[in-house]
Amino acid sequence: xxxxxxxxxxxxxxxxxxxxxxxxxxxxxSLDLNPLSGNRFPFHAGFIDLAxxxxxxALFALGFNMLFGHSGELSFGxxxxxxIGAYAPALYTKGFKVDIAGLHLHHDAxxxxxxxxxxxxxxxxxxxxxxxxxxxxxxxxxYYSMITMAFAQVIYFITFRWSELTGGEDxxxxxxxxxxxxxxxxxxxxxxxxxxxxxxVAFVAIAANYxxxxxxxxxxxxxxxxxxxxxxxxxxxxxxxRVNAFVLSALFxxxxxxxxTYLQQAINPDAGGIDYSGRVVMMSLLGGIGTFVGPMIGxxxxxxxxxxxxxxxxxxxxxLGAVFVVFVLAAPAGIAGAFVAFQRYGFANSIRRLFxxxxxxxxxxxxxxxxxxxxx
Amino acid sequence: xxxxxxxxxxxxxxxxxxxxxxxxxxxxxLVALGLNIILGxxxxxxxxxxxxxxxxxxxxxxxxxxVGFWPSMxxxxxxxxxxxxxxESTLIRPLYRRIPEYTLLLTYGTAMIFEQIVRRVWGxxxxxxxxxxxxxxxxxxxxxxxxxxxxDVFLVLITVLILAxxxxxxNKTNIGMIIRAGTRDAEMVKILGINMPVMFTLVFGIGxxxxxxxxxxxxxxxAIIPSLASQWIILTFVVVIVGGIGSFWGAIVGGLIIGILxxxxxxxxxxxxxxxxxxxxxxxxxxxxxxxxxxxxxxE
Numbered sequence: 164x165x166x167x168x169x170x171x172x173x174x175x176x177x178x179x180x181x182x183x184x185x186x187x188x189x190x191x192x193s194l195d196l197n198p199l200s201g202n203r204f205p206f207h208a209g210f211i212d213l214a215x216x217x218x219x220x221a222l223f224a225l226g227f228n229m230l231f232g233h234s235g236e237l238s239f240g241x242x243x244x245x246x247i248g249a250y251a252p253a254l255y256t257k258g259f260k261v262d263i264a265g266l267h268l269h270h271d272a273x274x275x276x277x278x279x280x281x282x283x284x285x286x287x288x289x290x291x292x293x294x295x296x297x298x299x300x301x302x303x304x305x306y307y308s309m310i311t312m313a314f315a316q317v318i319y320f321i322t323f324r325w326s327e328l329t330g331g332e333d334x335x336x337x338x339x340x341x342x343x344x345x346x347x348x349x350x351x352x353x354x355x356x357x358x359x360x361x362x363x364v365a366f367v368a369i370a371a372n373y374x375x376x377x378x379x380x381x382x383x384x385x386x387x388x389x390x391x392x393x394x395x396x397x398x399x400x401x402x403x404x405r406v407n408a409f410v411l412s413a414l415f416x417x418x419x420x421x422x423x424t425y426l427q428q429a430i431n432p433d434a435g436g437i438d439y440s441g442r443v444v445m446m447s448l449l450g451g452i453g454t455f456v457g458p459m460i461g462x463x464x465x466x467x468x469x470x471x472x473x474x475x476x477x478x479x480x481x482x483l484g485a486v487f488v489v490f491v492l493a494a495p496a497g498i499a500g501a502f503v504a505f506q507r508y509g510f511a512n513s514i515r516r517l518f519x520x521x522x523x524x525x526x527x528x529x530x531x532x533x534x535x536x537x538x539x
Numbered sequence: 540x541x542x543x544x545x546x547x548x549x550x551x552x553x554x555x556x557x558x559x560x561x562x563x564x565x566x567x568x569l570v571a572l573g574l575n576i577i578l579g580x581x582x583x584x585x586x587x588x589x590x591x592x593x594x595x596x597x598x599x600x601x602x603x604x605x606v607g608f609w610p611s612m613x614x615x616x617x618x619x620x621x622x623x624x625x626x627e628s629t630l631i632r633p634l635y636r637r638i639p640e641y642t643l644l645l646t647y648g649t650a651m652i653f654e655q656i657v658r659r660v661w662g663x664x665x666x667x668x669x670x671x672x673x674x675x676x677x678x679x680x681x682x683x684x685x686x687x688x689x690x691d692v693f694l695v696l697i698t699v700l701i702l703a704x705x706x707x708x709x710n711k712t713n714i715g716m717i718i719r720a721g722t723r724d725a726e727m728v729k730i731l732g733i734n735m736p737v738m739f740t741l742v743f744g745i746g747x748x749x750x751x752x753x754x755x756x757x758x759x760x761x762a763i764i765p766s767l768a769s770q771w772i773i774l775t776f777v778v779v780i781v782g783g784i785g786s787f788w789g790a791i792v793g794g795l796i797i798g799i800l801x802x803x804x805x806x807x808x809x810x811x812x813x814x815x816x817x818x819x820x821x822x823x824x825x826x827x828x829x830x831x832x833x834x835x836x837x838x839e
Binding site for chain 2: 231235237239297298301302304305306308309310312313314316317320321324325326437441444448477478480481483484485486487488491492495
């Protein structure tokens, strides 16, 4: 069977193009056509920040998808890495003073974006590694999802309750954006500049993710997803791969968290809450679990929905819940998955496959593929 | 003398927190056992279980002024149980052929919807349960200790009765035999000619009934707020993990341990109360990953 995958450079060029064009596709929030408002452009000024937000969550979702989409394990607590990745730079930049059991820990405000990133990655790496060593050999399947969800609550409650360090419910405000070498001190204060900065970071991270999932390591993850038993028989140290996948998938939310802190210039415990873990699951589901571009498409569509519905309807989370229900029941392969199906079965057959089991069997037989009932 | 009074005060605090923990533990047991039966037989997890608990509390709150205390409690549980059966047969049934994670995703979505519906109907703020009947609202005094009748006596008695009922149902009836057999090997039971989809719906109804009843019992004790759903579901997961997936005694022991220890933590370090359950879960995972009463191999 010939490979249906695009050549690596085409994908990366397409992603670079997507990053450049993304701000043009953002909704204006509210169109401002009132000539008296003194606004030069008929857009609400927030729209470029929304594009940056999409990128941050695209990174977050990429990490999540590496686990659920590529190795078949549903982590329902990935927000903990996002939260650690956001709090580490926030505390480093803002400084803190805290007593632990008579030990005075003290750190002055500093501003070095690079060290902040290293700290974010370092803390996430440490926590993810310890956690993976604890839970990977002891759980799988739905049990794994429950445990990751529960451990994410640990991070949430620490950030929520340890007010002395984290500012508690209000979190930390007034975090300065970093200064880039060779550029004016407040260069990143501009929304457009910050978008450019985020896009460059995101491109590097996306390329790294792409390289990982297409490497031999990524192929082993796919093998684990399809049949863990068989992978074990082939001689792969299954748990070692699962631990590595967990740790690697935690690093992308960490980068996302680092950018999120600087974008918002504030951080609060919500970043590690169950809502954020759920959101990123939803983005992957929307975009297409197990496809490479799916989570990024999902992040874009999610924020589009959120941005348009949330302003008009107080009970907008219900709309998100409905999206979950509809996609799980009718389109588990997501938006990107739909395109894969169009390519494979043709448009009419893809639609028929949604509604009739016979059509699924028929088209699968024509393709000589085993019949599948959705799933990554 | 002063020293004696001080230690008596400490004893009172410990006793109060201990019994608060027992109350909490009873509710954890009901919710976790409901989740556990479903999980054991069907291998799926219902994230909306916490929402059913919350809906049970709101139902009891709404019905109590109209039909009285006793009918409101059982009507609330019955409504939630029936709703659970409808929920299972329409939304969850199409997912059995898929990997179980999809059920988690779907029920996560529905939990979001239920929470928003509750916010729309009853508002964002806590609602207050109307007064309890007189014979339940007082306290029993033993020496200088006081035990609120509803919390420390009534709630415990009802829970024990329900647990006895579930135990009898599972261990002494034909339906129970099918449930136990199905937990071991659902495929085989199906081959023997049992209508498994009907069993699944029934068991889902029983599990939802217990969540609804726990909510109704909790309504007079705790603040009734929409966020109860997400708070309780995660703690229920913790109880299930600590006690052991699919285990009757596991849910009981897990619920009591987590309820009592997290209440006692209030005396040691109030900010760490919420962490107690998770710390216990971490320790259990280290020494006994299948949970205290869990069956080896299941979900490991």
